Amino acid sequence: QQHSWLLCEVYSGGKLTAVFQKLFSLEHGAQTDLLEISDELIAEINLAYFVACRYPTSLEGIDLNGWVAQIREGLKMSKAHWELEMNKTLDKKPNGVVDSNLVGGPEMSITVGSQELPAMSRKQKVSTIKSALATIDVMQF
16 A cells, blocks of 8 residues: 555656656657657557546646647658658659659669668558558547
8 A cells, every 4th residue: 555655656746747748749849750759659649648538637737739739740741751752652743643754763772781772662662651651640630
């Protein structure tokens, strides 16, 4: 019984506010790479939702509106970026028409530990981009 009381003291009031202030902020604002931190961000969004519903007074002093605005702006920018990458991969012009004269754009290579990785096929690129867009959709609220 004594331990549970001590635990409540550690995770309440100002100590909890300090934890929430760190959790509910993006290190680089809307420019944060949300795909890189998607697992953490989804968990934080779920925590914020739970705490807001169950213990709303615990969030006093936390700028949730600013955090949400940064997430929304970051998601908007990420989605636009990946949709543009999809259009490039599919060789689409801005109006959505596929240009059959394009070969697929410039090739690039990735080197890891002085070893060049093989280029991704168009199908792999499309699959990767679809996965990124699906993750962005999961984070939208």
